[in-house]
Amino acid sequence: MMEQQAQKGHPKGLYVLFATEFWERFSYYGMRAIFILFMTKYLFFNKSYASNIYGTYTGLVYLTPLIGGYVADRYWGNRKSIFVGGILMAIGQFLLFTCASLPQGSGSSLLFLWAGLGFLIFGNGFFKPNISTMVGQLYPEGDVRKDGAYSIFYMGINAGAFFAPLICGYLGENVDFKWGFFSAGVGMLVGLVIFYLTKDKYVVAPDGTQLGVTANKLNDKTTSDEASNSGGGFSTQQLTILIGGIAVVMSILYFILKVDFWGSLIYGMTIVAPFVVITDKSLTKIEKDRLWVIILIMIFVVFFWMCFEQAGASLTFFADEQTNRKIFGWEMPASYFQSFNAGFIVLLAPIISIIWLKLKHRNPAAPYKQSFGLGFLALGFLFIAIGSKNIPNAGASIIWLTGLYFLHTIGELCLSPIGLSMVNKLTPGRFTSLMMGVWFLAIATGNKLAGAMSSLYPEQQNISAQFEASNVKMNGVTVNWDSVTNVRDISQNSIWDVQLVKKSADSKEVDSLVSITTSDLMPNIVGTDSVRVKRFIPGKMSEEKVKKIFEKYGDKEPKFIFGKGKEPSTYYILRNEMYAKNNEVKLEVWNTNPKAPVFLGIEIKDLFTYFMVFVALSGLAAFILFILSNKLQKMMHGVK
CATH class of the missing domain: 1.20.1250.20 (MFS general substrate transporter like domains)
Known part of the structure; x- marks a missing residue:
């Protein structure tokens, strides 16, 4: 009972x-x-x-x-x-x-x-x-x-x-x-x-x-x-077969099929291990x-x-x-x-x-x-x-x-x-x-x-290019981020000529990396260095809204400059890398209309x-x- x-x-x-x-x-x-x-x-x-x-x-x-x-x-x-x-x-x-x-x-x-x-x-x-x-x-x-x-x-x-x-x-x-x-x-x-x-x-x-x-x-x-x-x-024999089999399958996946290393390891073990157990x-x-x-x-x-x-x-x-x-x-x-x-x-x-x-x-x-x-x-x-x-x-x-x-x-x-x-x-x-x-x-x-x-x-948008530079010049003037207190300090003109220069591999000469001229480029979005404000879709933001963002996260000045590019589907983010070596500046070129990914011949254009x-x-x-x-x-x- x-x-x-x-x-x-x-x-x-x-x-x-x-x-x-x-x-x-x-x-x-x-x-x-x-x-x-x-x-x-x-x-x-x-x-x-x-x-x-x-x-x-x-x-x-x-x-x-x-x-x-x-x-x-x-x-x-x-x-x-x-x-x-x-x-x-x-x-x-x-x-x-x-x-x-x-x-x-x-x-x-x-x-x-x-x-x-x-x-x-x-x-x-x-x-x-x-x-x-x-x-x-x-x-x-x-x-x-x-x-x-x-x-x-x-x-x-x-x-x-x-x-x-x-x-x-x-x-x-x-x-x-x-x-x-x-x-x-x-x-x-x-x-x-x-x-x-x-x-x-x-x-x-x-x-x-x-x-x-x-x-x-x-x-x-x-x-x-x-x-x-x-x-x-x-057993020892099984372990030998297991290790050898995984090595062979991994090599095929990695070198021939161009699967990444960790994927080759995972797929290789998944294929070989059950075979070793069943034998x-x-x-x-x-x-x-x-x-x-x-x-x-x-x-x-x-x-x-x-x-x-x-x-x-x-x-x-x-x-x-x-x-x-x-x-x-x-x-x-x-x-x-x-x-x-x-x-x-x-x-x-x-x-x-x-x-x-x-x-x-x-x-x-x-x-x-x-x-x-x-x-x-x-x-x-x-x-x-x-x-x-x-x-x-x-x-x-x-x-x-x-x-x-x-x-x-x-x-x-x-x-x-x-x-x-x-x-x-x-x-x-x-x-x-x-x-x-x-x-x-x-x-x-x-x-x-x-x-x-x-x-x-x-994605509705993704990074199509990314550049790092020791200097960023706008209209021929090098931007000193430490002295920037207002976004208008570096946006006084409607046409910006953004020139990025960086040191070459031998660190002796300065090479021109890219020069972008854009029109109608008054920044319509600004961001902050706050962890929580990193990605914005381009769009008009009022000064009042920007001020509220700064107040919410304790930031006093803008450190990101967002602007539209020449092409309708591109814009760029000019961002100060606060923690990068030598206080470098990074330019990200974003594409708002990226090429659709393809899976098994199917073009994935939408959700x-x-x-x-x-x-x-x-x-x-x-x-x-x-x-x-x-x-x-x-x-x-x-x-x-």
């Missing part, structure tokens, strides 16, 4: 794990909420470059779990890996805090940026696969509560993802980016403290033994003698069939995350630039939209979990559920494509992004927690964390491709076309997976 009572609830260890993950997700999503905005508004990266950095970072974040899973399986166990990963991630967030505290664009700030991202990437690799794996270990074999446990776990951790943009996003956009990163680092430390204080009492197996203390290879209950002696993880000699026929199900579904998972992860990149651009965010006079920060998905998960996860339990024997197999997930993803992009077709001057209604995130959340709940549970149930115990890492390879590839797809976002590309990709993937689901279900050999 007591045993039946226990089966109705969940072990307390589940809530310890999702409380720990709550704060880790707070840290990750808090940083992600402001990362793309930080790069474009503080570091002055253009959208295409920033999108590719974003994709590389999030791709590597999901790549390193393969390393962390292998180390946990073979050497450390789950607990030590979680602690090491958490500490590395906290250090990474504080390095980004340091980056945002230094003068923007300086060499030292960029050094801290790359270092911070590196710590976050490797820290996540040790943390993520191991805490996810421990959820399944809380339950006995065949326990029907596992699917529900992963849904609850998913709901709990997304509570952290919900609050993260509200706090880190507010601090980053309205106070200073550095405090957004700082709060993310503090959140990571809180998660580690919770896990340390509660792990021994609650994170235990059904028989009471503590989980994650020893390497996972020692916990495998296989009946195969060959499997028992395999040692878990990759392990200790696997039985049934084990191989089940692993093939995981590997084949990984292909479709790539498409899902490639589309879904636009949330942190192109959809953030849409929220920031094309969406009317004013609500009763209050303008919502663009980063707040990244809370929508997590908020919907908290609301919908219990409902979806109950639906799966109510279906019982009619509950569809995992591949069918995941095809539904891709279908809802396509519907979400179709919804926003309709909304982006005719955007009013005030901006698109928040309804369009809200509807997209609602539909995408349903899709995510049909795919992601089901995938985690499927990997746990279909994988032999000795490969549990390793295969969780391999599963994350598909997410890594999807994230990297998400950045590449975001770089195709149809409607851009979003319809995602409709086609995710919709086609959903259809194909649905057709294959019956075959994949048979290969699962009775596992639901």
Whole structure:
């Protein structure tokens, strides 16, 4: 009777794990909420470059779990890996805090940026696969509560993802980016403290033994003698094949197909690692069939995350630039939209979990559920494509992004927690964390491709040329920025002759770099050195509005001069580089009508076309997976 009572609830260890993950997700999503905005508004990266950095970072974040899973399986166990990963991630967030505290664009700030991202990437690799794996270990074999446990776990951790943009996003956009990163680092430390204080009492197996203390290879209950002696993880021969195979595939991608280095690494590992696992000699026929199900579904998972992860990149651009965010006079920060998905998960996860339990024997197999997930993803992009077709001057209604995130959340709940549970149930115990890492390879590839797809976002304007000079001359007079107190000091004439000169490579002679003569060039927009005022679309600004901008951010004088160019589609920004060597000046030539990006022969001229590309990709993937689901279900050999 007591045993039946226990089966109705969940072990307390589940809530310890999702409380720990709550704060880790707070840290990750808090940083992600402001990362793309930080790069474009503080570091002055253009959208295409920033999108590719974003994709590389999030791709590597999901790549390193393969390393962390292998180390946990073979050497450390789950607990030590979680602690090491958490500490590395906290250090990474504080390095980004340091980056945002230094003068923007300086060499030292960029050094801290790359270092911070590196710590976050490797820290996540040790943390993520191991805490996810421990959820399944809380339950006995065949326990029907596992699917529900992963849904609850998913709901709990997304509570952290919900609050993260509200706090880190507010601090980053309205106070200073550095405090957004700082709060993310503090959140990571809180998660580690919770896990340390509660792990021994609650994170235990059904028989009471503590989980994650020893390497996972020692916990495998296989009946195969060959499997028992395999040692878990990759053998020396497999490691040789893995490293050699990755080197070959990377070389083809990098040198022949001209894929960037990190993309070549991510794609190379995603292609080679599953092949090495499936050829392990200790696997039985049934084990191989089940692993093939995981590997084949990984292909479709790539498409899902490639589309879904636009949330942190192109959809953030849409929220920031094309969406009317004013609500009763209050303008919502663009980063707040990244809370929508997590908020919907908290609301919908219990409902979806109950639906799966109510279906019982009619509950569809995992591949069918995941095809539904891709279908809802396509519907979400179709919804926003309709909304982006005719955007009013005030901006698109928040309804369009809200509807997209609602539909995408349903899709995510049909795919992601089901995938985690499927990997746990279909994988032999000795490969549990390793295969969780391999599963994350598909997410890594999807994230990297998400950045590449975001770089195709149809910009209304972009930098077509950029020049640095030791001197800038206007009408033959060198501008001394230190003496400029009013924009009229250097705009007295309606015709400016802007001549840029810089020292040649030998630093002895001065060469004329470019001379631009423009007419009717009275500056119609001015800006400031404030972190928050960096990009303006050309347009008339009254002196009163300019004064208010200065007063709001404590600036006393304009440091940016904006003017229209000779060509109707160009204008330039003449900006004093306060922190550059020798107080240099930079001229940016902007194109308001850039060439449209092309994808698979499709010219992406507007947002409607851009979003319809995602409709086609995710919709086609959903259809194909649905057709294959019956075959994949048979290969699962009775596992639901």
